[in-house]
Amino acid sequence: MQNKNTPAVETRALCKAYHTGDAALPVLREVALTIPAGSFAAITGPSGSGKSTLLSVLGCLDTADSGSLRLFGQEVAGADEKVLSALRGGTLGFVFQSFNLLPGRTALENVELPLRYRRLPAARRRALAAQALEAVGLSDRAAHLPGQLSGGQQQRVAIARALAMRPRLLLADEPTGSLDSASAAGVLECMEQLLALGTTVVLVTHDLALAARAPLRFEMRDGVLSPVN
Incomplete structure:
Protein backbone atom coordinates (compact mmCIF):
# COMPACT_ATOMS: atom_id res chain seq x y z
CA MET A 1 0.00 0.00 0.00
CA GLN A 2 1.39 3.37 -1.01
CA ASN A 3 2.27 5.83 1.73
CA LYS A 4 0.17 8.99 1.47
CA ASN A 5 3.40 11.00 1.81
CA THR A 6 4.97 9.40 -1.26
CA PRO A 7 5.94 12.17 -3.72
CA ALA A 8 4.12 12.37 -7.03
CA VAL A 9 7.45 12.98 -8.79
CA GLU A 10 10.93 12.16 -7.60
CA THR A 11 14.02 12.26 -9.79
CA ARG A 12 17.65 11.68 -8.94
CA ALA A 13 20.63 12.47 -11.21
CA LEU A 14 18.43 12.48 -14.30
CA CYS A 15 20.55 12.99 -17.44
CA LYS A 16 19.76 13.16 -21.13
CA ALA A 17 21.68 14.24 -24.21
CA TYR A 18 20.80 14.56 -27.89
CA HIS A 19 23.32 13.17 -30.34
CA THR A 20 24.22 14.65 -33.71
CA GLY A 21 26.88 12.62 -35.43
CA ASP A 22 29.74 12.30 -32.97
CA ALA A 23 28.61 15.28 -30.91
CA ALA A 24 26.45 15.01 -27.79
CA LEU A 25 24.38 17.95 -26.57
CA PRO A 26 23.47 17.59 -22.87
CA VAL A 27 19.85 18.63 -22.28
CA LEU A 28 19.26 17.39 -18.72
CA ARG A 29 22.16 17.55 -16.29
CA GLU A 30 21.85 15.60 -13.04
CA VAL A 31 18.26 16.80 -12.47
CA ALA A 32 17.02 16.27 -8.92
CA LEU A 33 13.36 17.10 -8.37
CA THR A 34 10.77 16.24 -5.74
CA ILE A 35 7.13 17.26 -6.09
CA PRO A 36 4.72 16.25 -3.31
CA ALA A 37 1.44 14.66 -4.34
CA GLY A 38 -1.38 17.15 -4.75
CA SER A 39 0.89 20.16 -5.23
CA PHE A 40 1.26 22.76 -7.99
CA ALA A 41 4.75 23.24 -9.42
CA ALA A 42 5.95 25.58 -12.16
CA ILE A 43 9.15 25.31 -14.19
CA THR A 44 10.45 28.39 -16.00
CA GLY A 45 13.56 29.14 -18.02
CA PRO A 46 14.69 30.34 -21.45
CA SER A 47 13.87 28.52 -24.68
CA GLY A 48 16.15 25.55 -25.24
CA SER A 49 17.00 25.17 -21.57
CA GLY A 50 15.51 21.66 -21.31
CA LYS A 51 12.09 22.41 -19.77
CA SER A 52 9.99 20.61 -22.36
CA THR A 53 12.42 17.70 -22.50
CA LEU A 54 12.12 17.27 -18.74
CA LEU A 55 8.33 17.34 -18.98
CA SER A 56 8.40 14.71 -21.74
CA VAL A 57 10.57 12.46 -19.59
CA LEU A 58 8.29 12.94 -16.57
CA GLY A 59 5.33 12.07 -18.80
CA CYS A 60 6.95 8.89 -20.13
CA LEU A 61 6.89 10.32 -23.66
CA ASP A 62 10.69 10.29 -23.72
CA THR A 63 13.37 8.50 -21.73
CA ALA A 64 16.42 9.70 -19.83
CA ASP A 65 19.87 8.32 -20.54
CA SER A 66 20.57 7.72 -16.86
CA GLY A 67 19.25 8.46 -13.39
CA SER A 68 16.12 7.59 -11.46
CA LEU A 69 12.52 8.65 -12.05
CA ARG A 70 9.77 7.63 -9.65
CA LEU A 71 6.10 8.48 -10.15
CA PHE A 72 4.07 7.96 -6.99
CA GLY A 73 6.80 5.66 -5.72
CA GLN A 74 7.02 3.53 -8.87
CA GLU A 75 10.39 3.43 -10.59
CA VAL A 76 9.86 4.37 -14.22
CA ALA A 77 13.41 4.62 -15.56
CA GLY A 78 14.07 1.47 -17.55
CA ALA A 79 10.44 0.30 -17.46
CA ASP A 80 9.10 -1.53 -20.53
CA GLU A 81 6.54 -0.08 -22.93
CA LYS A 82 3.65 -1.96 -21.31
CA VAL A 83 4.30 -0.22 -17.99
CA LEU A 84 4.80 3.16 -19.65
CA SER A 85 1.57 2.82 -21.65
CA ALA A 86 -0.34 1.98 -18.49
CA LEU A 87 1.03 5.10 -16.80
CA ARG A 88 0.17 7.31 -19.77
CA GLY A 89 -3.32 5.87 -19.94
CA GLY A 90 -4.20 5.78 -16.27
CA THR A 91 -1.98 8.06 -14.18
CA LEU A 92 -0.84 10.91 -16.44
CA GLY A 93 -2.67 13.73 -18.16
CA PHE A 94 -1.21 16.13 -20.72
CA VAL A 95 -2.02 19.66 -21.88
CA PHE A 96 0.02 21.22 -24.68
CA GLN A 97 0.18 24.68 -26.20
CA SER A 98 -0.93 23.25 -29.57
CA PHE A 99 -4.16 21.82 -28.05
CA ASN A 100 -3.85 18.58 -30.13
CA ARG A 166 -9.01 11.92 -13.75
CA PRO A 167 -5.19 11.93 -13.89
CA ARG A 168 -3.13 11.78 -10.73
CA LEU A 169 -0.46 13.91 -12.43
CA LEU A 170 -1.14 16.63 -15.01
CA LEU A 171 1.78 17.86 -17.12
CA ALA A 172 1.16 21.14 -18.93
CA ASP A 173 3.63 22.52 -21.49
CA GLU A 174 3.09 26.24 -22.19
CA PRO A 175 -0.73 25.85 -21.99
CA THR A 176 -1.30 29.62 -22.12
CA GLY A 177 1.51 30.55 -24.51
CA SER A 178 -0.77 31.46 -27.43
CA LEU A 179 -3.69 32.85 -25.42
CA ASP A 180 -4.72 36.36 -24.42
CA SER A 181 -4.73 37.30 -20.73
CA ALA A 182 -8.46 36.65 -20.22
CA SER A 183 -8.26 33.18 -21.83
CA ALA A 184 -5.09 32.40 -19.86
CA ALA A 185 -6.88 33.27 -16.62
CA GLY A 186 -9.67 30.87 -17.55
CA VAL A 187 -7.18 28.09 -18.22
CA LEU A 188 -5.55 28.69 -14.84
CA GLU A 189 -8.95 28.42 -13.14
CA CYS A 190 -9.46 25.04 -14.82
CA MET A 191 -6.09 23.83 -13.57
CA GLU A 192 -6.95 24.99 -10.07
CA GLN A 193 -10.10 22.88 -10.29
CA LEU A 194 -7.91 19.85 -10.97
CA LEU A 195 -5.75 20.74 -7.98
CA ALA A 196 -8.88 20.87 -5.82
CA LEU A 197 -9.62 17.29 -6.91
CA GLY A 198 -6.20 16.18 -5.68
CA THR A 199 -4.37 16.15 -9.01
CA THR A 200 -0.69 17.10 -8.96
CA VAL A 201 0.03 19.77 -11.58
CA VAL A 202 3.43 20.45 -13.15
CA LEU A 203 3.47 23.48 -15.45
CA VAL A 204 6.18 24.58 -17.87
CA THR A 205 5.81 28.24 -18.82
CA HIS A 206 7.59 31.40 -19.92
CA ASP A 207 4.92 33.45 -18.13
CA LEU A 208 6.51 34.53 -14.83
CA ALA A 209 3.22 35.93 -13.55
CA LEU A 210 1.55 32.56 -14.13
CA ALA A 211 4.48 30.71 -12.55
CA ALA A 212 4.21 32.95 -9.49
CA ARG A 213 0.80 31.37 -8.78
CA ALA A 214 2.52 28.05 -8.09
CA PRO A 215 3.72 27.38 -4.52
CA LEU A 216 6.63 25.34 -5.91
CA ARG A 217 8.83 27.04 -8.50
CA PHE A 218 11.90 25.86 -10.36
CA GLU A 219 14.12 27.37 -13.04
CA MET A 220 15.91 25.46 -15.77
CA ARG A 221 19.07 26.83 -17.37
CA ASP A 222 21.34 24.85 -19.67
CA GLY A 223 19.81 21.60 -18.44
CA VAL A 224 20.33 22.39 -14.76
CA LEU A 225 17.23 22.63 -12.58
CA SER A 226 17.26 24.87 -9.50
CA PRO A 227 14.55 25.78 -6.96
CA VAL A 228 13.30 29.37 -6.94
CA ASN A 229 12.97 30.84 -3.48
Whole structure:
Protein backbone atom coordinates (compact mmCIF):
# COMPACT_ATOMS: atom_id res chain seq x y z
CA MET A 1 0.00 0.00 0.00
CA GLN A 2 1.39 3.37 -1.01
CA ASN A 3 2.27 5.83 1.73
CA LYS A 4 0.17 8.99 1.47
CA ASN A 5 3.40 11.00 1.81
CA THR A 6 4.97 9.40 -1.26
CA PRO A 7 5.94 12.17 -3.72
CA ALA A 8 4.12 12.37 -7.03
CA VAL A 9 7.45 12.98 -8.79
CA GLU A 10 10.93 12.16 -7.60
CA THR A 11 14.02 12.26 -9.79
CA ARG A 12 17.65 11.68 -8.94
CA ALA A 13 20.63 12.47 -11.21
CA LEU A 14 18.43 12.48 -14.30
CA CYS A 15 20.55 12.99 -17.44
CA LYS A 16 19.76 13.16 -21.13
CA ALA A 17 21.68 14.24 -24.21
CA TYR A 18 20.80 14.56 -27.89
CA HIS A 19 23.32 13.17 -30.34
CA THR A 20 24.22 14.65 -33.71
CA GLY A 21 26.88 12.62 -35.43
CA ASP A 22 29.74 12.30 -32.97
CA ALA A 23 28.61 15.28 -30.91
CA ALA A 24 26.45 15.01 -27.79
CA LEU A 25 24.38 17.95 -26.57
CA PRO A 26 23.47 17.59 -22.87
CA VAL A 27 19.85 18.63 -22.28
CA LEU A 28 19.26 17.39 -18.72
CA ARG A 29 22.16 17.55 -16.29
CA GLU A 30 21.85 15.60 -13.04
CA VAL A 31 18.26 16.80 -12.47
CA ALA A 32 17.02 16.27 -8.92
CA LEU A 33 13.36 17.10 -8.37
CA THR A 34 10.77 16.24 -5.74
CA ILE A 35 7.13 17.26 -6.09
CA PRO A 36 4.72 16.25 -3.31
CA ALA A 37 1.44 14.66 -4.34
CA GLY A 38 -1.38 17.15 -4.75
CA SER A 39 0.89 20.16 -5.23
CA PHE A 40 1.26 22.76 -7.99
CA ALA A 41 4.75 23.24 -9.42
CA ALA A 42 5.95 25.58 -12.16
CA ILE A 43 9.15 25.31 -14.19
CA THR A 44 10.45 28.39 -16.00
CA GLY A 45 13.56 29.14 -18.02
CA PRO A 46 14.69 30.34 -21.45
CA SER A 47 13.87 28.52 -24.68
CA GLY A 48 16.15 25.55 -25.24
CA SER A 49 17.00 25.17 -21.57
CA GLY A 50 15.51 21.66 -21.31
CA LYS A 51 12.09 22.41 -19.77
CA SER A 52 9.99 20.61 -22.36
CA THR A 53 12.42 17.70 -22.50
CA LEU A 54 12.12 17.27 -18.74
CA LEU A 55 8.33 17.34 -18.98
CA SER A 56 8.40 14.71 -21.74
CA VAL A 57 10.57 12.46 -19.59
CA LEU A 58 8.29 12.94 -16.57
CA GLY A 59 5.33 12.07 -18.80
CA CYS A 60 6.95 8.89 -20.13
CA LEU A 61 6.89 10.32 -23.66
CA ASP A 62 10.69 10.29 -23.72
CA THR A 63 13.37 8.50 -21.73
CA ALA A 64 16.42 9.70 -19.83
CA ASP A 65 19.87 8.32 -20.54
CA SER A 66 20.57 7.72 -16.86
CA GLY A 67 19.25 8.46 -13.39
CA SER A 68 16.12 7.59 -11.46
CA LEU A 69 12.52 8.65 -12.05
CA ARG A 70 9.77 7.63 -9.65
CA LEU A 71 6.10 8.48 -10.15
CA PHE A 72 4.07 7.96 -6.99
CA GLY A 73 6.80 5.66 -5.72
CA GLN A 74 7.02 3.53 -8.87
CA GLU A 75 10.39 3.43 -10.59
CA VAL A 76 9.86 4.37 -14.22
CA ALA A 77 13.41 4.62 -15.56
CA GLY A 78 14.07 1.47 -17.55
CA ALA A 79 10.44 0.30 -17.46
CA ASP A 80 9.10 -1.53 -20.53
CA GLU A 81 6.54 -0.08 -22.93
CA LYS A 82 3.65 -1.96 -21.31
CA VAL A 83 4.30 -0.22 -17.99
CA LEU A 84 4.80 3.16 -19.65
CA SER A 85 1.57 2.82 -21.65
CA ALA A 86 -0.34 1.98 -18.49
CA LEU A 87 1.03 5.10 -16.80
CA ARG A 88 0.17 7.31 -19.77
CA GLY A 89 -3.32 5.87 -19.94
CA GLY A 90 -4.20 5.78 -16.27
CA THR A 91 -1.98 8.06 -14.18
CA LEU A 92 -0.84 10.91 -16.44
CA GLY A 93 -2.67 13.73 -18.16
CA PHE A 94 -1.21 16.13 -20.72
CA VAL A 95 -2.02 19.66 -21.88
CA PHE A 96 0.02 21.22 -24.68
CA GLN A 97 0.18 24.68 -26.20
CA SER A 98 -0.93 23.25 -29.57
CA PHE A 99 -4.16 21.82 -28.05
CA ASN A 100 -3.85 18.58 -30.13
CA LEU A 101 -7.58 18.43 -30.89
CA LEU A 102 -8.89 16.44 -33.85
CA PRO A 103 -10.42 18.97 -36.25
CA GLY A 104 -13.15 16.64 -37.50
CA ARG A 105 -14.44 15.76 -34.02
CA THR A 106 -16.69 17.83 -31.81
CA ALA A 107 -15.52 19.15 -28.46
CA LEU A 108 -17.41 16.33 -26.71
CA GLU A 109 -15.90 13.69 -29.00
CA ASN A 110 -12.38 15.07 -28.47
CA VAL A 111 -12.81 14.86 -24.70
CA GLU A 112 -14.31 11.38 -24.91
CA LEU A 113 -11.71 9.88 -27.24
CA PRO A 114 -8.94 9.01 -24.70
CA LEU A 115 -11.52 7.29 -22.50
CA ARG A 116 -11.86 4.61 -25.16
CA TYR A 117 -8.49 3.25 -24.11
CA ARG A 118 -9.96 2.49 -20.69
CA ARG A 119 -12.60 0.29 -22.31
CA LEU A 120 -15.42 2.10 -20.58
CA PRO A 121 -19.00 1.65 -21.85
CA ALA A 122 -20.03 4.28 -24.38
CA ALA A 123 -22.63 5.83 -22.09
CA ARG A 124 -20.10 6.16 -19.27
CA ARG A 125 -17.53 7.75 -21.59
CA ARG A 126 -20.08 10.25 -22.84
CA ALA A 127 -21.19 11.13 -19.30
CA LEU A 128 -17.60 11.70 -18.11
CA ALA A 129 -16.83 13.85 -21.15
CA ALA A 130 -19.97 15.93 -20.63
CA GLN A 131 -19.12 16.44 -16.94
CA ALA A 132 -15.59 17.56 -17.84
CA LEU A 133 -16.86 20.09 -20.39
CA GLU A 134 -19.31 21.42 -17.82
CA ALA A 135 -16.46 21.79 -15.31
CA VAL A 136 -14.56 24.04 -17.72
CA GLY A 137 -17.66 26.02 -18.66
CA LEU A 138 -18.12 24.68 -22.18
CA SER A 139 -21.31 22.63 -22.02
CA ASP A 140 -22.86 24.93 -24.61
CA ARG A 141 -19.96 24.24 -27.01
CA ALA A 142 -20.05 20.44 -26.81
CA ALA A 143 -21.25 20.02 -30.40
CA HIS A 144 -18.83 22.55 -31.87
CA LEU A 145 -15.79 21.57 -33.92
CA PRO A 146 -12.38 22.97 -32.85
CA GLY A 147 -12.40 25.39 -35.78
CA GLN A 148 -15.58 26.92 -34.38
CA LEU A 149 -13.95 27.64 -31.01
CA SER A 150 -11.59 30.39 -29.88
CA GLY A 151 -8.04 29.56 -28.81
CA GLY A 152 -9.00 29.84 -25.15
CA GLN A 153 -11.99 27.56 -25.65
CA GLN A 154 -9.87 24.99 -27.49
CA GLN A 155 -7.39 24.97 -24.62
CA ARG A 156 -10.23 24.46 -22.15
CA VAL A 157 -11.40 21.50 -24.24
CA ALA A 158 -7.87 20.10 -23.98
CA ILE A 159 -7.99 20.54 -20.21
CA ALA A 160 -11.44 18.93 -20.10
CA ARG A 161 -9.94 15.96 -21.96
CA ALA A 162 -7.34 15.62 -19.21
CA LEU A 163 -9.94 16.21 -16.50
CA ALA A 164 -12.16 13.41 -17.85
CA MET A 165 -9.25 10.99 -17.45
CA ARG A 166 -9.01 11.92 -13.75
CA PRO A 167 -5.19 11.93 -13.89
CA ARG A 168 -3.13 11.78 -10.73
CA LEU A 169 -0.46 13.91 -12.43
CA LEU A 170 -1.14 16.63 -15.01
CA LEU A 171 1.78 17.86 -17.12
CA ALA A 172 1.16 21.14 -18.93
CA ASP A 173 3.63 22.52 -21.49
CA GLU A 174 3.09 26.24 -22.19
CA PRO A 175 -0.73 25.85 -21.99
CA THR A 176 -1.30 29.62 -22.12
CA GLY A 177 1.51 30.55 -24.51
CA SER A 178 -0.77 31.46 -27.43
CA LEU A 179 -3.69 32.85 -25.42
CA ASP A 180 -4.72 36.36 -24.42
CA SER A 181 -4.73 37.30 -20.73
CA ALA A 182 -8.46 36.65 -20.22
CA SER A 183 -8.26 33.18 -21.83
CA ALA A 184 -5.09 32.40 -19.86
CA ALA A 185 -6.88 33.27 -16.62
CA GLY A 186 -9.67 30.87 -17.55
CA VAL A 187 -7.18 28.09 -18.22
CA LEU A 188 -5.55 28.69 -14.84
CA GLU A 189 -8.95 28.42 -13.14
CA CYS A 190 -9.46 25.04 -14.82
CA MET A 191 -6.09 23.83 -13.57
CA GLU A 192 -6.95 24.99 -10.07
CA GLN A 193 -10.10 22.88 -10.29
CA LEU A 194 -7.91 19.85 -10.97
CA LEU A 195 -5.75 20.74 -7.98
CA ALA A 196 -8.88 20.87 -5.82
CA LEU A 197 -9.62 17.29 -6.91
CA GLY A 198 -6.20 16.18 -5.68
CA THR A 199 -4.37 16.15 -9.01
CA THR A 200 -0.69 17.10 -8.96
CA VAL A 201 0.03 19.77 -11.58
CA VAL A 202 3.43 20.45 -13.15
CA LEU A 203 3.47 23.48 -15.45
CA VAL A 204 6.18 24.58 -17.87
CA THR A 205 5.81 28.24 -18.82
CA HIS A 206 7.59 31.40 -19.92
CA ASP A 207 4.92 33.45 -18.13
CA LEU A 208 6.51 34.53 -14.83
CA ALA A 209 3.22 35.93 -13.55
CA LEU A 210 1.55 32.56 -14.13
CA ALA A 211 4.48 30.71 -12.55
CA ALA A 212 4.21 32.95 -9.49
CA ARG A 213 0.80 31.37 -8.78
CA ALA A 214 2.52 28.05 -8.09
CA PRO A 215 3.72 27.38 -4.52
CA LEU A 216 6.63 25.34 -5.91
CA ARG A 217 8.83 27.04 -8.50
CA PHE A 218 11.90 25.86 -10.36
CA GLU A 219 14.12 27.37 -13.04
CA MET A 220 15.91 25.46 -15.77
CA ARG A 221 19.07 26.83 -17.37
CA ASP A 222 21.34 24.85 -19.67
CA GLY A 223 19.81 21.60 -18.44
CA VAL A 224 20.33 22.39 -14.76
CA LEU A 225 17.23 22.63 -12.58
CA SER A 226 17.26 24.87 -9.50
CA PRO A 227 14.55 25.78 -6.96
CA VAL A 228 13.30 29.37 -6.94
CA ASN A 229 12.97 30.84 -3.48
